Amino acid sequence: MNQSSDTDRSGQPECFSRHGGGHKATPGVHFTVSVVLPAGGTGERTGLVTPKQFCTFLNRPLISYTIQAFERLSWIQHIVVVVAEESSALMRDIVQRFQHTKVRVVSGGATRHRSIFNGVQALDTGESGATPDVVIIHDAVRPFVEEDFLLEIAMAAKENGASGAIRPLVSTVIATSSEGYLDHSLERGKYRASEMPQGFLYHVIYQAYQKCSEFDFDFGTECLHLALQHAGTKAKLIEGPPTLWKVTYKRDLAAVESIIKETLCGSACVTFDGSERSRDLGRCLQKVMGSFDMEVDVLPELIGDASCLSREWNFIQLCVNGSGLSEVEETVKSLQAANRALLHPVVVVWVRLDTSDGMSVSETGAGPLLLMELASAAKLHNILLYGIHFLLSEEDTGFSDGSVKRLAELTYTLIHDRNAVLAGQMLHA
Structure with missing residues (x-):
């Protein structure tokens, strides 16, 4: 039958x-x-x-x-x-x-x-x-x-x-x-x-x-x-x-x-690169995005955890200064292997926390180009990859409520709207 x-x-x-x-x-x-x-x-x-x-x-x-x-x-x-x-x-x-x-x-x-x-x-x-x-x-x-x-x-x-x-x-x-x-x-x-x-x-x-x-x-x-x-x-x-x-x-x-979009944006997983600042940012995002009725889990890593990939999650990956795109690429490959995006687009948001005072890799180097190439390939498998550049001065010891809220709002909007046109873009919060 x-x-x-x-x-x-x-x-x-x-x-x-x-x-x-x-x-x-x-x-x-x-x-x-x-x-x-x-x-x-x-x-x-x-x-x-x-x-x-x-x-x-x-x-x-x-x-x-x-x-x-x-x-x-x-x-x-x-x-x-x-x-x-x-x-x-x-x-x-x-x-x-x-x-x-x-x-x-x-x-x-x-x-x-x-x-x-x-x-x-x-x-x-x-x-x-x-x-x-x-x-x-x-x-x-x-x-x-x-x-x-x-x-x-x-x-x-x-x-x-x-x-x-x-x-x-x-x-x-x-x-x-x-x-x-x-x-x-x-x-x-x-x-x-x-x-x-x-x-x-x-x-x-x-x-x-x-x-x-x-x-x-x-x-x-x-x-x-x-x-x-x-x-x-x-x-x-x-x-x-x-x-x-x-x-x-x-x-x-x-x-x-x-209604479909509201259903799909109900939860997310935030992973961080092991640094204290990215971990703290993840916890701040968890709190603010929770006020948007989104359930957010914070984990130190995702790669190799099949149970995480099968969860009803969107994915937010945080890194400090270094590109972090290799980890994002591994996540995309794992999602493809799990056939995770068969029934609807899955969103992956790469957030690069930049603490440098000068021009960063995400602004002038290979970061945006690599992101766009990776996003183009991911889109063929119904995975939408976005980038957000989050600039923080080296003198700043914490995150202001206003800056975290802007980052959370932008991230939530990307997850909710699932706009394929914006996939591969490096946005600024």
């Missing part, structure tokens, strides 16, 4: 890791669960030529983020992605490039329900007992679904036959007359918006689709209603978190990128 080889990706951050990567098997899930992701939409409401599920964020398409939200969970068995026939080759390329190992790509139908049924049928391999106990159906353009809520949906589906996410209505629903006048309004407190994900016992959703009419296939929009109408199964409704929102309009694309 897999479209790509099971390449080791243990070095990925936990929030985007391969199945199991940091997540223990969930107690209580003693049944099989698979997922159907309908992804055949054209994205007309975004006004873009590219369907929104294939729009890229940090060099990675949206559909890949949604897949990873499920694939990282040990209790999810298979994921069927249903796409338009003309997008099949593109989707298989995405699966291979980002090493999604639980995914099968199938072609969709002319309507959403025909596509979902194709996905449900694809989970039946014809082998006895091979179908999953529970099927979760989810929109390909809802990438931020959380494990706790998925677990609620799966457990409720196993117990009740069907389950679905709901959210409170934010606007009053009104009915209009044929002439365009207000006819009546609904009492908002009695109604909820139906959302995804939705869960079903396999035989319930399969039976519902088998009994669907052509009208259901062409005009139906609600899987839960089909389960009620054709399988007699009442769904358990569970209020979901705000993160279930769906990418619908062009403005939503900017929100997706912002």
Whole structure:
């Protein structure tokens, strides 16, 4: 069923890791669960030529983020992605490039329900007992679904036959007359918006689709209603978190990128060259960047520590006077070897603390050129390398709050924005 080889990706951050990567098997899930992701939409409401599920964020398409939200969970068995026939080759390329190992790509139908049924049928391999106990159906353009809520949906589906996410209505629903006048309004407190994900016992959703009419296939929009109408199964409704929102309009694309960046800049590792000044600067950065809600660890070195490279970290390397680029180069090579930047860019910030009164290597020598060459090579592997020159007079015995704050703000901005254009630049704090 897999479209790509099971390449080791243990070095990925936990929030985007391969199945199991940091997540223990969930107690209580003693049944099989698979997922159907309908992804055949054209994205007309975004006004873009590219369907929104294939729009890229940090060099990675949206559909890949949604897949990873499920694939990282040990209790999810298979994921069927249903796409338009003309997008099949593109989707298989995405699966291979980002090493999604639980995914099968199938072609969709002319309507959403025909596509979902194709996905449900694809989970039946014809082998006895091979179908999953529970099927979760989810929109390909809802990438931020959380494990706790998925677990609620799966457990409720196993117990009740069907389950679905709901959210409170934010606007009053009104009915209009044929002439365009207000006819009546609904009492908002009695109604909820139906959302995804939705869960079903396999035989319930399969039976519902088998009994669907052509009208259901062409005009139906609600899987839960089909389960009620054709399988007699009442769904358990569970209020979901705000993160279930769906990418619908062009403005939503900017929100997706912002959320992804916020997720990726939550932690960093500061390493220093063993000197007392770089160690003290690292501790000052740890304190200030902590006020930005970034968790910062300070270590004397990184090279050779595989566990450090696998952590959900960005990397800040401090050195005094000497170039320190050889250590940075070793870090970059280690990140490449660990395949750490497969799913998103990893940031490495080289901070050169300069205590000389004259012109420094970072200003006039080979430092900037070597940094740019190293950054250009690193960028090919999705690693973004930046340099910061932090000048301190030899007479200064400590670091002023203002100077450390400027350095921390610049470093945080580089980690948050992940601007590829600035990679290789020597900035000044």
